Amino acid sequence: MATLAQRSPEVEAEEVNYLNVEHGWKSWLLTTDHKRIAVLYIISITLMFFVGGLMAVLFRINLLVPEGLFSAETYNRLFSMHGIIMVFFFLVPSIPATLANFLIPIMVGAKDLAFPRINLLSWYLYIAGALLAIYAVVRGGVDTGWTFYAPFSTTYSNSYVLAAAFGVFTAGFSSILTGLNFIVTVHKMRAPGMTWSRLPLFVWSNYATGLIQVLGTPVLAITLLLLAFERIAHVGIFDPNIGGDPILFQHLFWFYSHPAVYIMILPGMGVISEIVSCFSRKRIFGYNFVAFSSMAIAVLSFVVWGHHMFITGESMYTGLAFSILSFMVAVPSAIKVFNWTATMYKGSVSFDTPMLYAFGFIGLFTIGGLTGLHLATLGTDIATHGTYFVVAHFHYVMVGGMVMAFMGGMHFWWPKITGRMYPEAWSKFAALIVFIGFNLTFFPQFILGYLGMPRRYHAYPPEFQALNVLSSAGASILGIGYVIPMVYFIWSLKNGPRAGKNPWGAAGLEWQIQSPPTTFNFDETPVVTEEAYNYGPLEEIVG
Amino acid sequence: MDAATLGMWTFLITEVLFFGGMFASYAVYRNMYLDAFASTSQYMNVVLGGTNTAVLICSSLTMVLAVRAAQLSNRRHLILFLILTMIFGVAFLVIKGFEYHAKWVEGLVPGLHWSGYTEHPEFAYHAQILFFLYFCMTGMHALHMVVGIGLLTFLLVQAYRRVFNANYFAPVEMIGLYWHFVDIVWIFLFPLLYLIGHRR
Numbered sequence: 001m002a003t004l005a006q007r008s009p010e011v012e013a014e015e016v017n018y019l020n021v022e023h024g025w026k027s028w029l030l031t032t033d034h035k036r037i038a039v040l041y042i043i044s045i046t047l048m049f050f051v052g053g054l055m056a057v058l059f060r061i062n063l064l065v066p067e068g069l070f071s072a073e074t075y076n077r078l079f080s081m082h083g084i085i086m087v088f089f090f091l092v093p094s095i096p097a098t099l100a101n102f103l104i105p106i107m108v109g110a111k112d113l114a115f116p117r118i119n120l121l122s123w124y125l126y127i128a129g130a131l132l133a134i135y136a137v138v139r140g141g142v143d144t145g146w147t148f149y150a151p152f153s154t155t156y157s158n159s160y161v162l163a164a165a166f167g168v169f170t171a172g173f174s175s176i177l178t179g180l181n182f183i184v185t186v187h188k189m190r191a192p193g194m195t196w197s198r199l200p201l202f203v204w205s206n207y208a209t210g211l212i213q214v215l216g217t218p219v220l221a222i223t224l225l226l227l228a229f230e231r232i233a234h235v236g237i238f239d240p241n242i243g244g245d246p247i248l249f250q251h252l253f254w255f256y257s258h259p260a261v262y263i264m265i266l267p268g269m270g271v272i273s274e275i276v277s278c279f280s281r282k283r284i285f286g287y288n289f290v291a292f293s294s295m296a297i298a299v300l301s302f303v304v305w306g307h308h309m310f311i312t313g314e315s316m317y318t319g320l321a322f323s324i325l326s327f328m329v330a331v332p333s334a335i336k337v338f339n340w341t342a343t344m345y346k347g348s349v350s351f352d353t354p355m356l357y358a359f360g361f362i363g364l365f366t367i368g369g370l371t372g373l374h375l376a377t378l379g380t381d382i383a384t385h386g387t388y389f390v391v392a393h394f395h396y397v398m399v400g401g402m403v404m405a406f407m408g409g410m411h412f413w414w415p416k417i418t419g420r421m422y423p424e425a426w427s428k429f430a431a432l433i434v435f436i437g438f439n440l441t442f443f444p445q446f447i448l449g450y451l452g453m454p455r456r457y458h459a460y461p462p463e464f465q466a467l468n469v470l471s472s473a474g475a476s477i478l479g480i481g482y483v484i485p486m487v488y489f490i491w492s493l494k495n496g497p498r499a500g501k502n503p504w505g506a507a508g509l510e511w512q513i514q515s516p517p518t519t520f521n522f523d524e525t526p527v528v529t530e531e532a533y534n535y536g537p538l539e540e541i542v543g
Numbered sequence: 544m545d546a547a548t549l550g551m552w553t554f555l556i557t558e559v560l561f562f563g564g565m566f567a568s569y570a571v572y573r574n575m576y577l578d579a580f581a582s583t584s585q586y587m588n589v590v591l592g593g594t595n596t597a598v599l600i601c602s603s604l605t606m607v608l609a610v611r612a613a614q615l616s617n618r619r620h621l622i623l624f625l626i627l628t629m630i631f632g633v634a635f636l637v638i639k640g641f642e643y644h645a646k647w648v649e650g651l652v653p654g655l656h657w658s659g660y661t662e663h664p665e666f667a668y669h670a671q672i673l674f675f676l677y678f679c680m681t682g683m684h685a686l687h688m689v690v691g692i693g694l695l696t697f698l699l700v701q702a703y704r705r706v707f708n709a710n711y712f713a714p715v716e717m718i719g720l721y722w723h724f725v726d727i728v729w730i731f732l733f734p735l736l737y738l739i740g741h742r743r
Contacts, residue, residue, distance in 0.1 A: 218557045
């Protein structure tokens with residue numbers, strides 16, 4: 001397989017960059033440099049990812065036998081904490097707080113984000129929220145599911161609901177501030193000549209994500225507060241005994257949590273646009289369509305929340321409306337997939353590790369997205385709601401999609417962030433392990449769901465055991481696939497070959513500055529005269 | 544529009560969505576329990592609520608005059624109007640405190656002390672929801688007022704130290720925007736919580 005990675009022999013001694021310009025814990029904990037904050041986030045969310053992953057390991061072990069190895073209560077706490085940590089402390093911040101934090105100022109030609117100190121504040125809020133969540137884990141977790149449905153969460157659960165809820169509440173403000181920062185940065189800090197239509201699609205995606213973060217997350221905040229008041233003081237807002245409505249909780253919760261899944265996937269789509277373009281040596285096909293599809297997803301994401309509630313008492317007409325709108329929101333995502341494919345057509349495609357993850361994303365996200373249509377269809381949803389079909393669907397889009405995009409992006413921009421290259425053979429091997437492990441874990445779950453196995457149950461009928469064992473086996477392989485990059489990434493920090501400015505020969509402002517960048521990114525403000533992805537013939541590109 | 548202004552407006556939009564969750568809950572329950580909600584107005588102190596409305600409107604006037612003073616490098620007036628705005632803000636909170644205390648004494652605090660809803664016992668359950676929303680919405684609003692007064696204190700100290708002039712007054716403007724927003728939230732709260740059902 002052809003690869004593009006070029007080592008830069010001229011770079012020997014280490015130049016001054018954002019990593020070595022200052023030392024000491026204060027220079028890190030009080031930094032306002034968006035690149036350092038991105039690194040702080042990378043470390044934090046990776047730790048939370050492994051905590052959430054540990055939960056998954058434990059409950060997949062439980063599911064090896066039909067009667068379950070742990071008690072139902074324990075099982076409930078494991079999957080709930082897995083969901084809470086993975087959604088709120090890994091997926092929602094992931095690409096925005098790490099890669100976008102690092103890259104957006106550089107991609108627009110600025111020295112930093114619009115509000116650097118608010119950027120640092122967002123990290124501290126994330127840490128505070130994460131500590132609350134870890135406290136909840138250590139004290140035994142919550143058993144309400146990541147969805148915190150009333151009245152179980154408000155009245156009957158004996159677990160650490162408030163700690164978890166306040167952890168999520170705090171992390172939510174971290175998310176809001178990140179989104180706010182990106183919106184203002186993209187509007188106000190673009191370099192001369194950097195018009196909206198010259199922006200990399202990664203910027204468009206994260207801008208759209210920021211819009212969702214800013215509009216949706218506050219509703220989650222108030223929902224969690226109402227939950228807390230109900231739980232603490234039994235005020236009655238969700239209590240059917242006095243006329244309160246638990247379904248109101250669901251509406252309020254999903255009004256945020258549906259757009260949240262687009263917060264989670266849009267940045268990944270932005271990464272894929274960058275990777276596919278670079279490793280096809282071709283400009284993205286249909287730039288305008290891809291850019292506007294991000295905006296369309298952001299808008300439509302707010303009007304589909306009811307598809308999570310088809311069988312919880314919505315009227316048939318409400319269900320119909322949400323079903324049609326959910327079909328519509330699939331269209332912009334499909335437009336992106338078609339445009340990435342068209343980009344590769346007659347391009348000069350190479351198979352470096354980032355591109356392997358991009359291929360994985362395109363295939364697996366498509367499967368996840370198509371199965372979402374099964375769930376958006378009223379009739380089939382009745383059979384599959386609350387089953388493993390749903391679990392498989394969202395893991396295909398979130399793990400097969402988003403996590404693969406995150407891994408692809410980390411590999412693509414690792415030389416820029418650290419100035420080092422990772423070992424290519426190991427990275428390809430790990431990508432393959434992830435792909436195999438992922439499909440072995442989650443494809444059987446589509447079948448299980450279709451056959452009727454409910455989700456969130458610690459035990460199941462014996463005829464489902466074979467598929468469950470396959471799934472757990474796959475999970476162990478998937479876990480290995482995630483551990484290997486941790487090892488070689490850390491190894492590469494000291495031992496990897498040094499990377500030059502542009503090891504991939506990619507287009508984009510970030511590839512025109514040194515690796516790692518200096519604190520203020522550019523020596524002089526760049527003036528932009530070309531469209532994005534201006535790929536010429538291969539011989540012209542110098543590493 | 545400069546970056547700071549866009550940032551503050553974006554933040555205010557998040558606040559609209561935040562309060563919006565409570566307004567949505569109010570809309571849902573009022574639609575479900577129209578008569579019960581209407582019956583709660585007689586327990587609301589329209590005099591105190593109306594006074595508070597006037598207090599906040601005056602505070603917005605003094606706030607915008609403070610911004611104007613900063614724009615004109617008028618330090619004396621800036622300090623004067625900031626202090627007046629803070630006095631109005633504190634007055635609002637004091638009056639609110641009297642209202643809350645009265646509700647507590649009358650046993651109209653859902654979850655904590657709910658026994659005073661005696662006029663229409665058939666509405667007691669549903670009225671409890673309205674009273675919770677009353678405390679939640681005005682409480683969140685009061686919390687935002689406290690934060691606002693804190694921000695004004697910060698501005699006052701900076702103004703005293705001669706930080707603001709015609710070339711630099713952005714923080715005054717931004718906090719002014721925040722203050723006006725908190726005022727507008729109250730303008731929506733007052734009729735929805737105090738004035739429903741009084742025509743009956």
